[in-house]
Amino acid sequence: MSDMTRRTFVRTTGAGMAIAPFIMSRALGQMSANETISHAVIGTGGQGGGHVRNFQNSKGCQVVAVCDVDPKNLKKAAENAAPNVKRYTDFRKLLENKSIDSVSIATPDHWHTPIALAALMAGKHVYVEKPCSHNIYEASLLKKAARQYNKCVQHGTQRRSKGDHIEAMKLMRQGVIGKVYVHKAINHQLRGKIGKAKPEAPPAGVDYDMWLGPAPKVPFTHNRWHYQWHWFWDYGGGDVVNDGIHQIDVSVWAMGDRYPKRVVATGGMFYYDDDHETPDTLMAIFDYDDGQIIFEQRLYTNYKLEGHDNGNVSYGTKGRMEFGRQGVIVYPNGGDPYKVTSPQPVESIVQNFLTAVRANDPSLLNAPIERGAVSSDLCNLANIGYRTGVADLRFDPKKVEITNSTDANALVRRSYRKGYELPYKG
Template structure:
């Protein structure tokens, strides 16, 4: 294990960093309650040792659905605020869930850590590579637990698949493939429009560059705009890349190559709808394929991972709405197929247990950062049309000044601008 990966809170046995006793309930605030935030609100509401004390969102219209989730679970109504700083200032809050758009992930997580809060952070952990390292540094200096939202790390059936691969039963493993092949919507073209009265748009923009309000750069469709999102490489690709990297037993690549472009959709999306990227490590390779205009998937599934060994292959994916894995022998014959239910619950539970025990969570932030580096490099390769070399020691692209600029971003003068940028 590399020195900088080792969690200081574990090494020091800092069970006392949390003011409450380990047996107490963990008080949680959810920041961003549409989509994943609403789902995670429900996940924490199912846990008897968690209290959802705050819902935070800049769009008043999305709050009622999240409140209904808590009401259905029999939980008391939480405080509802627009400004996340209210949560960071509240000493009764132990942990925050960050499910904002990508451009807010790192700034919010860094502020939360510096305010003494543990963090459950949705993927991708950052909008760019530099921000990802800053989150790791914030977690270390504040001795905070930060769980990355790549749930496969806590999914028992996936852990079984990884153990099978690492056991040597498919022989020497030198290559894996991750794919994100599904049909996304054509978002068409929309004109800029007035900001809805219920939305604090200035706070929604946060540290990003100001842009006029546009529905095609707002709820969910922000994923496809470079100012706010990371495309589907960061959106869904983060999950598959994380599993493939885990199976290979690698950290970050030395090189990334390939190509990507917007080939299919003729709409307001900026990010690629097609990517084919290859990552190289000493003695190993990982391929990532993205096609978000595909209605028919690959290997009978939309998103998945194939791990290739000298004596067989393992596929990890969701088939018929159940996660599982398939094992093929050296002749390509299916010899094992295991499936099991399981989504977010185990990952949320793991985070909560680590908040109380101060042990490193299954998707500790450096693990998440290493996976998300691949997403950013895939996008850099797509945007530049060139292979790039990656220096893991300095978290940088070398020998290509244009590509190196894409490892960072320009921030506007805002209270959320991260330290160290």
């Protein structure tokens, strides 16, 4: 709700008795059921364009501002937002707009945490796309800032808002497949080669320096541009943080959102012979005292593992549970398989975020940053294992350190280009 609207509300409400609870609730950061949440979308490409439509079409929400460094994407996004939407090319200016209650961030990964921190400091609630951070240290800062500023930070791992998944996790904890020791996270799909791109001028009107942000200044190529940035370490982390994170998220949810005692990761660039920096093949084992998460990624084949391209299998002593394109299916040992369904409708991830924002209550979030950060960190640990060749990583989440390798620990953080340092130090 804008300041103006709030003032108008107070002025035009006749009875003092009616105003008092309103002021009380706003002082607590809460909004009434009929107040409109003013939302902004930062990064309006493939996913951000979807955010604009989803938030604008959600009850009690208006997309009042959009921001992108690419005028083409900005224009397209504005067409689907509220009629008087404000357009920005610099998110810092957008965050100065006091009428904005919440923002979603759907930029490339290297911008997620820097923008999220600035948004929290500006008093906004945040929906941050997955992975919440480009490195492990950033995720720890984001958790701290969310607590310090007491705002809702939803992580864009939408399976946590699927009714069948929520019900499946309850059933698993009740023991329907017995004691579960292994959770498999599968990412098998065909992703083509990208070739080798030559430096060229950025498209007209694009603020390429702002696109690069904290990353080193390098010439523009179309492979470093929209979507393809996923395959460069300076901006993304390959498919484990792109699609794989959704499966790792389901497995770590089943594991109780805990950090493993060690991580063993290996992989290779067997198929790609192009500009790709991130691997086509990656395996990671996350070892716990009471079980394992096993992640497998192959990007050059349509071979399905256990019947899944993107999916999960949890193996228990009384059966197994599969999460995939056909929903969630329980296969009891010696019994007939059955599909898990939700006993009641469940809010979408966006609607759930809006509910939590309205109540100013992070505990209502289905994918709160404390949990999202664990999934994001596990993906980053897998990449660190692959990149350093350190076969046995020991990560201490309290110290935010890899304790048994200086080389590996160096990748827990990144350096930030001058002018694009993190706004929050923790």
